[in-house]
Amino acid sequence: MARLIRLGFQGASPLFAPGVCRVIRGGRIDIKQPLFTIDPGLTIKTLLLVAFAILLMVADKQFPAIQPLRYGLHYLVWPIQQLVAQPELLGQGLAKEFASRQQLIEENQSLRRANVLLQAKLLTFNALQAENLRLRHLLRASKTLPIKVKVASLLAVDLEPYAQRIVINQGKIDGAHVGQAVIDARGLLGQIVRVGPYSSEVLLISDPSSAVPVIDLRSGLRLLAVGTGQANVLELKSAANTADIKEGDRMVTSGLGGRFPPDYPVCTVIAVIRTPGNPFAKIACKPDAFLDKHRTVLLLWNNTPLDHSSLTLPSTASGHS
Amino acid sequence: MNRWLQTYLGIWISLILALGLTVIALPQTLQYYRPDWVALASIYWSLALPRRFGPGSAWISGLLMDALTGTLLGQHALALAVLSYLGIRFHQQIRLQPLWQQTLSIGILLAIYRLLVLWIYGVAEQPPATVAYWYPLMSDLLFWPIIYLLLRGLRRGLKMAQ
Numbered sequence: 001m002a003r004l005i006r007l008g009f010q011g012a013s014p015l016f017a018p019g020v021c022r023v024i025r026g027g028r029i030d031i032k033q034p035l036f037t038i039d040p041g042l043t044i045k046t047l048l049l050v051a052f053a054i055l056l057m058v059a060d061k062q063f064p065a066i067q068p069l070r071y072g073l074h075y076l077v078w079p080i081q082q083l084v085a086q087p088e089l090l091g092q093g094l095a096k097e098f099a100s101r102q103q104l105i106e107e108n109q110s111l112r113r114a115n116v117l118l119q120a121k122l123l124t125f126n127a128l129q130a131e132n133l134r135l136r137h138l139l140r141a142s143k144t145l146p147i148k149v150k151v152a153s154l155l156a157v158d159l160e161p162y163a164q165r166i167v168i169n170q171g172k173i174d175g176a177h178v179g180q181a182v183i184d185a186r187g188l189l190g191q192i193v194r195v196g197p198y199s200s201e202v203l204l205i206s207d208p209s210s211a212v213p214v215i216d217l218r219s220g221l222r223l224l225a226v227g228t229g230q231a232n233v234l235e236l237k238s239a240a241n242t243a244d245i246k247e248g249d250r251m252v253t254s255g256l257g258g259r260f261p262p263d264y265p266v267c268t269v270i271a272v273i274r275t276p277g278n279p280f281a282k283i284a285c286k287p288d289a290f291l292d293k294h295r296t297v298l299l300l301w302n303n304t305p306l307d308h309s310s311l312t313l314p315s316t317a318s319g320h321s
Numbered sequence: 322m323n324r325w326l327q328t329y330l331g332i333w334i335s336l337i338l339a340l341g342l343t344v345i346a347l348p349q350t351l352q353y354y355r356p357d358w359v360a361l362a363s364i365y366w367s368l369a370l371p372r373r374f375g376p377g378s379a380w381i382s383g384l385l386m387d388a389l390t391g392t393l394l395g396q397h398a399l400a401l402a403v404l405s406y407l408g409i410r411f412h413q414q415i416r417l418q419p420l421w422q423q424t425l426s427i428g429i430l431l432a433i434y435r436l437l438v439l440w441i442y443g444v445a446e447q448p449p450a451t452v453a454y455w456y457p458l459m460s461d462l463l464f465w466p467i468i469y470l471l472l473r474g475l476r477r478g479l480k481m482a483q
Contacts, residue, residue: 038371039409042375042376042406042409045376046403046405049376049377049380049399049402050399050402050403052380052395053380053383053395053398053402055395056394056395057393057394057395057396057399057441057445060395066394069394070394074388076385076388077340080337080341080385081389083341084341084344084346087345156346157344157346158344158346158355159390160391160392161352161353161355162442162454201391209446209447
């Protein structure tokens with residue numbers, strides 16, 4: 001007990017005078033409680049920690065050199081992510097286990113039907129591709145590069161609720177890298193903004209800090225699709241009030257900027273508001289991909305040479321808002 | 322010695338569970354009411370065992386939380402360190418209060434914590450400019466008595482050292 005007694009009053013504020021409990025037993029004094037329950041260096045320790053946290057935040061925001069630290073922390077939090085994703089996986093496993101024979105047969109039939117349809121569509125695809133290549137050759141246009149695709153699945157992990165982000169189960173070990181485009185079966189989902197060893201963070205196109213260069217399939221108008229923070233609507237920026245755009249127009253990635261590969265569907269225009277006197281039209285666009293209910297996604301490897309070391313967190317939106 | 326091991330084990334297992342609850346998948350509508358589990362756990366340990374859990378430990382759990390939720394590294398570390406500091410500073414007063422009054426005091430501390438996090442959001446990127454940002458405070462107040470009783474049970478069950 002004696003080791004709990006501390007000498008000196010320097011750090012202890014009189015407002016929080018320490019409670020001392022003395023028990024007198026036959027003339028001997030036993031001190032039952034520590035003299036100071038509050039560490040005298042507490043304030044200075046907290047101030048140092050706060051200063052260090054501020055330094056860390058500035059470094060995280062400004063200098064990419066700090067990224068190895070985050071990468072290392074990913075190893076530490078990976079078990080927690082796995083732990084949290086288990087109930088979801090268990091649920092899926094149980095659903096598989098208890099699916100009835102009838103259900104499986106029906107599912108199998110519908111998949112077979114879909115497969116036949118897709119194969120029929122593919123029949124003419126090869127001929128079209130060859131023709132396209134010939135025409136491009138005639139026009140002396142640059143060749144389009146083949147794109148590699150890999151299936152990834154979502155981890156059932158929620159990030160901070162104020163940003164539109166998801167976590168997928170592909171990390172650096174699987175070859176994922178920052179800036180990579182992510183799609184689902186219907187359209188563009190977003191891009192990878194952080195890569196950990198076994199998982200990556202995907203910034204959805206609906207996040208306010210995301211901007212995708214798009215092109216109108218009907219009129220060829222080039223625009224920018226910026227997220228609004230809601231999963232079901234994007235905003236198309238930089239369209240002049242008189243621009244040729246109307247409801248139902250389909251937007252695909254234009255490939256400008258080199259971040260997203262061209263020709264992937266992004267969104268469909270649902271409303272155009274033109275205010276006389278305003279130089280720009282306000283356009284709402286509904287994403288083609290299911291931004292809020294996807295389980296299986298596809299990672300694209302765009303084979304255009306791109307310097308990935310220069311890619312950091314996107315700051316595209318700031319220039320256009 | 323064994324008791325010390327039990328103490329730290331108990332503290333960190335509860336914190337890891339809190340970190341897990343922070344990212345566990347919830348339906349969209351419930352996401353905005355998710356309590357600050359890590360903040361609740363750190364404030365309990367700061368009040369109950371101020372000599373075993375302090376701003377340093379809170380800082381580390383905040384850093385793990387930042388890595389887990391993808392926020393700026395140091396954002397929650399800063400706020401949790403300050404929260405733990407306030408908890409230790411006032412632990413003698415708060416410990417003596419009856420549970421309902423204690424819940425209000427915890428509410429004030431957690432409001433300061435959320436304000437700090439919001440302030441950093443504001444400085445670094447777009448702040449969540451909705452009133453929805455403050456909803457978790459309500460669930461915090463609802464969950465505090467439960468957390469308090471659960472962690473007190475853990476502390477007594479493991480006979481944690483002061």
